[in-house]
Amino acid sequence: MLEMIKQPWPWYVAGPLIGLTVPALLILGNKHFGISANLRHICASCFPANVPFFQYDYKKEIWNLFFVAGIVLGGALAAYFLANPAAIQVDPRLAQELAAYGITDFSGMVPAQLYSWGSLLTVRGLTMMVGGGFLVGFGARYAGGCTSGHAIMGLSTLQWPSLVATICFMAGGFLMANFILPIILNS
Amino acid sequence: MQSSFMDHTAEFEARSQDTICINESHLQHKWYHNFKYLIVGVLFGIGFVKAEVISWFRIQEMFRLQSFHMYGIIGSAIVTGIISVWLIRRFGMKTVYGEPITFAPKKFNKGQVYGGLLFGLGWALTGACPGPLFAQVGTGATVVAVVLASAVAGTWVYGRFRDALPH
Numbered sequence: 001m002l003e004m005i006k007q008p009w010p011w012y013v014a015g016p017l018i019g020l021t022v023p024a025l026l027i028l029g030n031k032h033f034g035i036s037a038n039l040r041h042i043c044a045s046c047f048p049a050n051v052p053f054f055q056y057d058y059k060k061e062i063w064n065l066f067f068v069a070g071i072v073l074g075g076a077l078a079a080y081f082l083a084n085p086a087a088i089q090v091d092p093r094l095a096q097e098l099a100a101y102g103i104t105d106f107s108g109m110v111p112a113q114l115y116s117w118g119s120l121l122t123v124r125g126l127t128m129m130v131g132g133g134f135l136v137g138f139g140a141r142y143a144g145g146c147t148s149g150h151a152i153m154g155l156s157t158l159q160w161p162s163l164v165a166t167i168c169f170m171a172g173g174f175l176m177a178n179f180i181l182p183i184i185l186n187s
Numbered sequence: 188m189q190s191s192f193m194d195h196t197a198e199f200e201a202r203s204q205d206t207i208c209i210n211e212s213h214l215q216h217k218w219y220h221n222f223k224y225l226i227v228g229v230l231f232g233i234g235f236v237k238a239e240v241i242s243w244f245r246i247q248e249m250f251r252l253q254s255f256h257m258y259g260i261i262g263s264a265i266v267t268g269i270i271s272v273w274l275i276r277r278f279g280m281k282t283v284y285g286e287p288i289t290f291a292p293k294k295f296n297k298g299q300v301y302g303g304l305l306f307g308l309g310w311a312l313t314g315a316c317p318g319p320l321f322a323q324v325g326t327g328a329t330v331v332a333v334v335l336a337s338a339v340a341g342t343w344v345y346g347r348f349r350d351a352l353p354h
Contacts, residue, residue: 172307
């Protein structure tokens with residue numbers, strides 16, 4: 001049993017499990033699934049700086065901070081007790097492309113050659129980690145949600161603005177992965 | 188329309204600016220009631236790691252159409268969500284505290300296009316959306332805390348210059 005859990009889970013197991021978060025949060029307390037809202041709650045609690053967007057009682061949203069604390073803990077439990085000892089099976093086309101940029105280590109969830117404290121000091125690492133993170137935070141709030149709030153919660157409740165947002169998420173991702181990222185990885 | 192059943196305080200305005208976090212409970216719970224959300228988060232986080240949703244490589248494969256895995260996960264999560272929400276509405280299900288379950292319609296604005304595109308660029312660059320970023324930190328990729336801090340900074344800059352941006 002444990003051996004089976006340690007294997008990478010197929011999409012048809014993980015997808016429904018992730019989808020069940022939607023009714024779980026609704027039934028536990030009428031809470032709407034949305035992870036990027038926590039970034040706003042962190043701003044509201046730590047750096048409100050008289051910005052109207054951050055003037056609200058973040059304590060009413062503390063449930064969501066508990067939820068993401070659970071995600072961090074779940075990540076740790078999975079990594080330390082349920083880890084799959086084998087490296088991730090990367091598609092050979094991607095492996096070949098990445099090898100051309102000197103990325104050959106596929107052992108971690110994030111590529112160790114790009115995501116490390118040392119690579120923060122390189123233009124490539126700084127662009128990907130600090131630049132990418134900024135775009136994720138800025139874009140998610142500008143769009144009014146991220147993959148969880150729009151693509152999963154929004155589409156589950158059949159909201160067409162969420163469909164627009166999801167299509168734009170994918171369009172931006174295609175553009176970055178296929179046209180801009182190769183330039184950054186080459187630098 | 189909203190004013191008939193919700194009070195129009197400035198705080199409510201701030202909270203409703205992106206339609207989440209307006210379904211406030213009128214019940215007062217002790218703080219430890221929040222641990223049930225932590226448990227949902229733990230299960231969700233384990234699923235993220237075990238299905239390799241938090242893998243930078245899986246996200247790159249998705250955006251290069253080299254793998255069905257992520258499409259299968261997101262697609263089946265949405266189908267599960269749609270069926271669950273339909274059942275909740277169909278049977279008028281209540282929360283465990285007996286409160287009604289409510290849904291707030293999302294309003295369209297241009298932010299969903301501009302912000303959506305910017306978010307997509309960041310998603311492919313970091314290989315993670317906000318949920319996986321938290322899970323990655325948990326798996327021991329401590330440097331991802333920098334990515335998260337930068338995402339908080341991005342959120343703050345958006346909030347600060349919100350009025351100057353097209354919506």
